[in-house]
Amino acid sequence: MAIKSFQGKRSTQTIEVQEPILVSDYMTKKLITFQTHQTIEEVIETLISNKISGGPVVNEQNELVGIISEGDCIKQISESRYYNMPVDKNNLVENAMVKNVETIDGNMNIFDAANKFLASKRRRFPIVDNGKLVGQISQKDVLKAALQLKANTWK
Known part of the structure; x- marks a missing residue:
């Protein structure tokens, strides 16, 4: 006579409800920002010095x-070379920046x-609240x- 599988009394599983992990939990709040009146040379120096x-x-x-x-x-550097001119000190951020952000x-x-990063091919996204960065x-x-996530917290 064969023995049937016996699992015994099944206990009720407790499912932990986890809050979604939000962008605001991981975003950088202390930002290095630029102004429209700064020169491209200033921007390059800031990018390099702050890595x-x-x-x-x-x-x-x-x-x-x-x-x-x-x-x-x-x-901007490439265009200055094309026109055989040094990077102009009057070349401002407002002329080089992407305006539609x-x-x-x-x-x-x-x-x-x-998923938004994958779809857009961007490296960073600003977060704005009530019009302010x-x-x-x-x-x-x-x-x-x-x-920082464990396998069981992925949603």
Whole structure:
């Protein structure tokens, strides 16, 4: 006679409900920002000395007006070489920055932010609240968030 499988009394499993991991939990709040009246040379010096690849451009009221990156600076250098002229001291951020800037909501789930990074091919997204720049999330911030998660918390 064969023995049937017996599992015994089944206990009820407790499922932990976890709060979603938000962009605001991992965004950088202390930002290096730029002004429209700064020169490209100043931006290049700031990028190099702070080991960053770009940053938001804000006005006097801390409202986001654009974003400038290493690529924007390189474009200015390339154009100056094309015209056989040095990088102009009057070449300002307002002429080189990207003005149509995509932003992310600070209340967005970090995984949704990761998908937005993949879809847009951007390296950073500013976070704006009530028209004011409050932070920035980068691809590196998303990676840091992923390292801190355990396998059972991924949603």
